[in-house]
Amino acid sequence: MTLLQASEKDLPETGSGGLKGLLGKAYELLTSSDGDGRAGRNALIAFMIRIVSAAIAFISQIVLARMMGQHEYGIFVFVWVLVILIGNLSCLGFHSAQIRFLPQFEAANDVERIRGLTATARLFALMSSTAVLLVGLVALHFAQGLIESYYVMPLYIALFILPMIALGDTMEGTARANSWAIAALSPTYIIRPVLILLFMLAAVWFGAAQTAQTALVAGLAAAYVTTVGQFFNITWRLRRRFDRGPAKVEFAPWFRVAIPIFLIEGFIFLLTNSDTVVTGLFLAPSEVAIYFAASKTMALVQFVYFSVKAATAPHFSALFAGDDREALAKFSGQSVRWVFWPSLLVGLTALALGNILLGMFGEGFTAGYNVMVILFFGIMCKAAVGPGEVLLTMAGQQSLCVKLYVVALAANIGLNLLLIPLYGIQGAATAAALAMLVEAVLLHVAVRSRLKITLFVFARPLTARPVREDV
Template structure:
């Protein structure tokens, strides 16, 4: 170490910056790759949060707080149900795909890459039709201002669910931008663009118009993501027979769904319950403010999205030492940045 410290170019500010850059982004090691991918995810989520704040401010001003509260209420239902209606396959993809790759089961891999999306689309479509029927049955007890936006929300769910599934597939191949940008950047930008166009053209921008714009944004972003993902998969995996182990997929996915469902309930129940007790305008204000705390959770999201499929891969290989070291690395790069972000938020 003494010899290395004495080498030219490693002392002074320039050397410190070089070492810091090498630690954070340099090299080709798995740890460096993980940090780069996690950094990419974090940047995407921060940009998404910025777009979400902009859209909340603009929609609240263009729509009025009451209509905005109705929109937030319906959109929260879409987020909650859409995140659960894929049976946990978007998360289990990060276990299933690496295991199929490691074991060389190409037929099952090809089957999962296409069959998982068809499965989630078919089931989410049926569930959406059933939910629309429930809205119809409960219409005498539902606020008339909420009824049509709820129907539009039901139409949004299949595309939302397929986009989640494609996100899991893309992240399992380290295609983080393809997995996250359609949902967190493109979709948000489309919602802002479509609602702004309606507002500038003089249309009444109520909860119905905002939900139509949101549904269109979800379907457009999902379709574009599907086209790019299919092209990349075709370049990455050769054509051949497909095998479908739906029972095996669900055996892995449903326990994950159970855990994630409780997490989703914790994330969204506050808005859904608040709507039953407070006016819609207060719900809109609450929703806009409370999401500030989500900034810290982006760090955990970035690391988990980057590392989950590698945990599965190392476990499948039986490389316990490598797995243990990688887990320790993931913990360190989750805890310390989260602590720093929390301190910054408290200071602000």
Template sequence: MTQTSLSGNSDSFNFSALVKDVKVVLILKLTGLLLVYLVKVFLARWMGKTEYGIYEYVISWSLLLAIPAGLGFPSTVLRLISEYRVKQDWARLGGIIRGSLLLTILASIFLCLVSTALILLLDHYYSFAYTKPLLIGIWLVPLQALVQLFLETARGMKDFTLAYAPSLVISPILLLSGGLFFLQRNHALRSITTIEMAMVMLAIALSFQLWLLWGKLNREVEQTTPIYNYQEWIRIALVLLLQAGFTEILNQTDIVMVGSVIGAEDAGIYSAAVKTAQWVAFALQTVNIVVAPAFTTLYLQGDRQELQKLVFKVTVWIFWFSLAVGTILIIFAQPVMGLFGSDFVAAHWQLKILVLGRVVDSLCGSVGTLLIMTGYQNKMVFITGYAALINIILNAVLIPIFGSIGAAIATSLTIAMWNVWVGLVVIKNLGIYPSVFYGFLGRKGNRALDSSPGNNSSN
């Protein structure tokens, strides 16, 4: 593990250390993304578009429901662990780790029981087609919630390898190996079998991660009686839960609505285009993982000049990578989608439209992370909530008219609108110019800071 750019014992910012951290996360994310992509390609080929579509439909629901099951604690844990490490408040640090784990498990089980009852009720009155896969797949929700909790806990402990390797590397390898085993044994791979296999493999990866995480906690944290400050934690978590929920709605609405309005086959094909377009956002997601604490540190220190320089640098990094990947995907859209199978080539236009939306995302830089990490999470929740509502409306209008192409248009328009809106709020409240266009101005952009309207208030 590299020396972190923001250590637990210092508020100083080290740009060279941040670059090293980015490289570590880049390797992990790239490896994980390649593995996840290979898993999707092979599963699509082994299962066929119908069975694969059912599998993706269930996975999308499990990811969506994992957000409320987590109660907002993943983001809360990341923020508070970093704070408690700086203050050396080991009692509350131990409390937040144990308390968040307990509450997440209890909330997940409760949500699964309620969801099971609703699925059975729906099937009783309407003979729901996806009843059996959903009844099994709903129990992925606790595992998906724990994935995010363990990931953010490890990030808070400054261990990026422990944060990402289990879910992005170990779990996909196990799933791919299991899929190959069942394919050779049964000469077919059904959606229900794959869902059950995904549950087992994810549980194995999470158990390994928890074992390592607990060992790290015992080594690095002074052993003391935990303090459980549930009232404060829940107050923080509720706001961040809303933000996470709205974000996940933005990420999953198009796939879920394509599956509900058109059918599982189209959902599976469209999902492949969505996952492929996410390659464009790879640099943005990777940089945000490492740079988020730096935004907080520089903002609290009142060093707006250094914060603007950091924003310039990371935005330019993000833009060039995203532009290169986006150009390649647009030019080679058909052969890339053909990797999933001949039936998936038809989604090449969906891929092109989604890529354009992701390129706009890169133009605006880390606006969302910048707003949240500087204390404007309430404004962020407001914007993301409206964007989620607009996204649902656009999908509801465009999917019946244009099919899955309408879903791609709705999603890309929403991404563009969200980025512009958040970017304007960043400029107004922070006086920081996040767009890549300001980054290209270089020193001119820095001189603009002297007359910018930013302030240090938080909401």
């Protein structure tokens, strides 16, 4: 049996085979009122938002790169990646712990805990990110002599963006837990990048310099406008869905679950962004700009994975809580196909148009085409096992996930430190691709051994009893 035959055999029966059958199953999911249908609709909504987001982000980055030039653009993207990374990590996992708990609380009609958890997550995000802001100000003051002068002022500006990044991620987690896909994703992935571009253009129109510092001030304003608006929107939605009343806070149990999630997602986030960060530490801003342009172009592929991840997490949690092992295995295999085949199509299209797309950023950016090719192979390795870490986390296997990502992150950082000084931006791409391969293999083995599910696009998922590990 060929791989293609195995893949087709594993597709759900819909009255006909091949592409027609797959389309029939997609229609069935999108019109169904059960859990699979809701997850399918959320996946489609998230997918469409990611398509629009990818287009907006790509266009805005082209405009910013052409306005600022390679050097200033390289400074901006390096600092912006740092602020997004640190802002997300400062939540310490509470933003995603909501996705683990809220569907279960709602299924049990435990409204008091829902109120307590959503309020606690917001307050914690603001307090922890503000603490990071204050520590960062002190550290930057005393470390100025060790930092390139062109990074100092952009880093100061970036520190004041941190609280809004953390609160925005928390609002996104609340919305995702309630399956509000549009409210969850559109502020971060559509509204904020549009506002950054508009504020930058307005600043330049009124005479501001076309520099990284100006772009980061635009980012600061956009982050505050977007997050404050999202805060009031999600608060209004929660009050409509759940009546006012007392709140029950169980901080210690929630925190015990949030920390492993923080470690898992932190390692994933570091895996995703460490190449840009290490590139910024070793190479000139102009080379950072080229690498970021190439990786941003390949992000057109990764939005498929993140869209499916955003939609499937609550359903994974509900299936495992309901002990429906057959449905869990079936949905797991389905989620892998949702990731892999669209990723393959988008990736091949991006490579075919690679030089044209990179050329839009400005002169010299086509030097990043080989980076695109290398990253594509790594992305497809990860796509072949789909959202494996989400399945493990929602099944209570946080501790195992932490161990897996310790290994993957160690490999990633070690490879970056080894290859970037030797091979520059191509070394960074190779390190990132190899780290994604390591991650995919570890997730495949872990899901198969603990949950008895074969998480691979060309395999049929198994449905033996999983190992339950409540943390």
